[in-house]
Amino acid sequence: MKIRLNHFFSRALIISLCFSATSHLALAQEEDTAQQEQTKPKPPPPRAVPDTNKQAERLLSEELGEDAIVWLNAAGEKFISLWEPDRSGNPFGAILIVHGEGQTADWPYTIRALRQSLPDHGWSTLSISLPNPAETPPPARPPSDTTPPSKPTPPPTEPIVIERMKAAMSYLNKRGQYNIVILAHGVGASRSVQYLSQLSTSRPNNLPSGGRSRATAIIDRPIRALIMVNARNGIEGADDNLTEYLTDRSLPVMDIFFGDHVLDATEPDQRKMAAKKNRIAHYHQSKLLEPSANWQEGENRLTRRVRGFLNKYAKGVEIDG
Numbered sequence: 001m002k003i004r005l006n007h008f009f010s011r012a013l014i015i016s017l018c019f020s021a022t023s024h025l026a027l028a029q030e031e032d033t034a035q036q037e038q039t040k041p042k043p044p045p046p047r048a049v050p051d052t053n054k055q056a057e058r059l060l061s062e063e064l065g066e067d068a069i070v071w072l073n074a075a076g077e078k079f080i081s082l083w084e085p086d087r088s089g090n091p092f093g094a095i096l097i098v099h100g101e102g103q104t105a106d107w108p109y110t111i112r113a114l115r116q117s118l119p120d121h122g123w124s125t126l127s128i129s130l131p132n133p134a135e136t137p138p139p140a141r142p143p144s145d146t147t148p149p150s151k152p153t154p155p156p157t158e159p160i161v162i163e164r165m166k167a168a169m170s171y172l173n174k175r176g177q178y179n180i181v182i183l184a185h186g187v188g189a190s191r192s193v194q195y196l197s198q199l200s201t202s203r204p205n206n207l208p209s210g211g212r213s214r215a216t217a218i219i220d221r222p223i224r225a226l227i228m229v230n231a232r233n234g235i236e237g238a239d240d241n242l243t244e245y246l247t248d249r250s251l252p253v254m255d256i257f258f259g260d261h262v263l264d265a266t267e268p269d270q271r272k273m274a275a276k277k278n279r280i281a282h283y284h285q286s287k288l289l290e291p292s293a294n295w296q297e298g299e300n301r302l303t304r305r306v307r308g309f310l311n312k313y314a315k316g317v318e319i320d321g
Contacts, residue, residue: 094180097127100186179316189231193245243274
């Protein structure tokens with residue numbers, strides 16, 4: 001009997017020890033889990049992405065000063081424009097300058113040279129600031145516990161561009177400018193032809209009274225000519241191609257490219273073929289060397305070529321409002 005009791009108590013002790021060890025192990029696991037929950041890294045706050053367009057406008061404002069800047073409004077926000085009136089005393093019209101992707105309204109060697117030199121030869125210039133094309137978003141990653149909340153989708157960029165070009169045209173009209181040429185650089189060329197596709201090709205209806213009779217023989221359309229500099233045929237994230245819009249047979253087009261971009265091996269030929277197919281009467285394509293970084297002021301090869309085209313195909317008159 002004594003042996004059986006000893007055996008019983010031994011088994012009870014073993015079971016008790018096992019239960020105690022299991023309890024301690026479970027408690028340790030719970031403590032480890034709680035500690036892991038406490039030390040688990042929190043998802044990082046959304047990184048603030050700087051607005052490069054706003055930064056560029058701020059730097060431009062600081063560099064040029066408020067006296068050189070015209071603030072226009074479109075799509076519910078202000079944007080910078082640079083206005084240079086005719087300085088020759090014999091005005092012919094105005095140039096609306098549309099810069100390319102990654103550029104500003106005062107981009108060195110090209111935009112700056114054109115907007116500053118053409119007013120000496122009868123052409124006022126208005127260079128407008130535009131947002132960069134919307135970037136194609138990368139593939140979405142699967143959600144995780146540390147994934148920060150998604151940011152609201154920004155408004156589409158290209159409708160904003162169209163609204164800014166409309167605001168610029170309205171500003172030029174208010175200044176008595178109706179003989180207007182668009183000069184577009186890079187992706188600005190694709191944006192400009194899309195804007196042109198929305199315009200009527202008939203003469204402007206808002207010519208000031210008293211000036212219509214002497215202007216209609218010259219100003220018979222809202223945009224007199226198109227000048228493209230190092231044009232890009234497409235806009236990132238869009239299916240449209242510039243060549244699809246080269247359909248206006250009576251619109252004089254100057255197509256200048258520098259040949260320094262990989263796409264220049266194919267895109268200029270595509271534009272030339274489209275112009276030939278659509279029988280654009282005054283389409284002229286030229287390859288030039290890119291303006292030198294040593295340019296300081298006055299004319300360069302690009303500005304002289306542009307001015308020659310303007311004098312031949314786009315001279316008009318300025319109408320007092």
